Amino acid sequence: MSVPPSSVLTALDLERRIHTRRGTALTALALALVWALVVLALPEGPARPVAGLLLFLDTAGFGVLFVAVLMLGERTSGAWAALAASPLGAGEYLAARLVVFTVLGSVAATPIAVAARPVDGVTGVAVAVVGTALLATLLCAVSVAACASARGLADLMVSVPLCLGPLLAPPLLVASGIAGHPAWYAVPTTAAHTVVRWGLDPSAVPLPGTAVAALAAVAVVATAGACVWARRALVRARTAEGDRPPWTRVRGPRRTRVPRAEGAPVRILARVDLRDAATDGMVWALVAGPVVVALGLRAGLPLVADTPVLAGVDVASWRPVLLAALVLLHVPMMAGSVVALRAVEDRERGTLALWSASPLGAGTYLTCRAVAAAGLTAVQLALTLPLSGLADGDTWSMVAAVAVAGLLAAALALAVTAVARDRMRALVVLKGVGVLFVLVPVAAWVLPPPWVWFLLPLPVVWPLAALPAYGLAPVALAAPCGTVAGALLAGAAWWWARSAVSR
Structure with a gap:
């Protein structure tokens, strides 16, 4: 035809x-x-x-x-x-x-x-x-x-x-x-x-x-x-x-396991997520992606420093920027994006409405997603920061940076869930936000002190303030302030997402 x-x-x-x-x-x-x-x-x-x-x-x-x-x-x-x-x-x-x-x-x-x-x-x-x-x-x-x-x-x-x-x-x-x-x-x-x-x-x-x-x-x-x-x-x-509609098609023999309905609502949601995690490509990308990047930085940075493209560039002086952009902020970006896409997919398919009408409730559902994003970020950073070979700061500053980065991932997941009704819009939002996670660490490194202070209201800067190499603030002050600000941001994003999914 x-x-x-x-x-x-x-x-x-x-x-x-x-x-x-x-x-x-x-x-x-x-x-x-x-x-x-x-x-x-x-x-x-x-x-x-x-x-x-x-x-x-x-x-x-x-x-x-x-x-x-x-x-x-x-x-x-x-x-x-x-x-x-x-x-x-x-x-x-x-x-x-x-x-x-x-x-x-x-x-x-x-x-x-x-x-x-x-x-x-x-x-x-x-x-x-x-x-x-x-x-x-x-x-x-x-x-x-x-x-x-x-x-x-x-x-x-x-x-x-x-x-x-x-x-x-x-x-x-x-x-x-x-x-x-x-x-x-x-x-x-x-x-x-x-x-x-x-x-x-x-x-x-x-x-x-x-x-x-x-x-x-x-x-x-x-x-x-x-x-x-x-x-x-x-x-x-x-x-x-x-x-037939595409969702009814079956590729070969496939056994569907329905999670048990008994137990606390949070436990049921956890069983559903854990059941799907083993075959979920996003989870494997979350686990493997930052580890591959960290190992690549550790093994490849000395090789890349000798290439013609970077000839004459002091790569060692940019180690804090690479740590911030490719590890410290890359991990919460990935964790927040994966959790956000899962929540938006539930919202698009109507699963989130079912969870909201169940004893779990929309608020508890969103809290579980925020905790998952923060927890995944903390675990991944605890693994990738030492693997990268770029973490030269003391233990206290690294712990503070990880805590703030985890709250940032939770806020990102909740905010995207609030603003995006489908996966397409979620990708658009994440694409735009991802630019900040790449450019802000560079801008905070190259801008002189009077100008860099204008970046401090951006949440992406808060984990960087805990790194002594950036010198944005004393670690003793940046750690509690960043944690409190991150908690307030995550709480505001939770309220925003709670209102959006209830409409």
């Missing part, structure tokens, strides 16, 4: 309205302006490699989770079945979704590329934007193919890293100068990222122009292949589901 052009235009207009209504487009443009200002503040030398990494990791990868979560929401809401019954085929559905995310990536890449001050001016900006567009289409298509049959958010957290991890690591190794063998350039993402780097600074790519053109052709062919793979995955998923 052929699809009228008007149907394709309708699908594109629907995608546009979805992203406008849920704030995806606004978030992408706001992040682009923030990163453009960061790149513009850097000297020309480091500005171009930093911009290349931002265009790859953030701008091009912006839609990776969003495209999968949108598809998952359509499957669980019944919109997937309606689309399958419409004249719109899987190819047109995929094309509309990829076009919107590619356009978003291209528009967001423009100010970042301009701020990097490419060597070839406007031509360099155009080449960098084209490379970013190829990366965005490729990564989103792979995400769709990997998550076409996902049944829940936990499936996404397993499928996306497994499929995209091998595509993300090679470009980073090549860009940092650690890997230089020609075989690394055959990876499609490395080929597309080389086009981006060539547009920003041709001298940074040790290849002639003809080789870069060939890599661009490789990226185009790989992107087309990824789109074909994604379309076939969508067709297989629709065919496997048939006319």
Whole structure:
């Protein structure tokens, strides 16, 4: 059955309205302006490699989770079945979704590329934007193919890293100068990222122009292949589901264990969470992610310090910033995000309403989620801070920083639960908040004393105040003040979430 052009235009207009209504487009443009200002503040030398990494990791990868979560929401809401019954085929559905995310990536890449001050001016900006567009289409298509049959958010957290991890690591190794063998350039993402780097600074790519053109052709062919793979995955998923709603489909023999109903309500909720934790990809990502980052910092920091990208940079002087951004604040961000996504998923599916009507109550449910976020943060930091090899402060300062970080994770989980009614909006909020967790430690380190005090009202700064290296406040004063402020923030977020879920 052929699809009228008007149907394709309708699908594109629907995608546009979805992203406008849920704030995806606004978030992408706001992040682009923030990163453009960061790149513009850097000297020309480091500005171009930093911009290349931002265009790859953030701008091009912006839609990776969003495209999968949108598809998952359509499957669980019944919109997937309606689309399958419409004249719109899987190819047109995929094309509309990829076009919107590619356009978003291209528009967001423009100010970042301009701020990097490419060597070839406007031509360099155009080449960098084209490379970013190829990366965005490729990564989103792979995400769709990997998550076409996902049944829940936990499936996404397993499928996306497994499929995209091998595509993300090679470009980073090549860009940092650690890997230089020609075989690394055959990876499609490395080929597309080389086009981006060539547009920003041709001298940074040790290849002639003809080789870069060939890599661009490789990226185009790989992107087309990824789109074909994604379309076939969508067709297989629709065919496997048939006319039944996706949540009734069973993959092979599966035994469903219903938790026992006896016991205190909190104990029942704990049994439900523990039962799902063993097979939940988000839990495994929470456990493994910070540990991998900490071990990478311990083993890789001496190697990275000798790469051409960081030549002349005193990496040792930035150890407190790496500790703060990649360990102390990375762990509460992950823990708070995972707990928030679980709570928002319960809210979207109506499970939270059932818990609220049960003897457990909404208030106790939210308290359990906050305690889980704070507890997970404390346990993970107790493990990752020593593993990273960057924790040079005394024990008391580390304990104070961990306590404040745990309260920050609890407040983050509760605030996202309050403001987001579905997983898509939760990801938008977490994407925006995540920028603060990365930029604030850097800003607090580089700003002089009169200006850094303006950052103190930000909750992200409170764990940093307990680190003696930052010198924001005496540890004896920062520890109790940060703990009290974190407790008040978590309490306010609990009240906000309690009011929001009760409406």
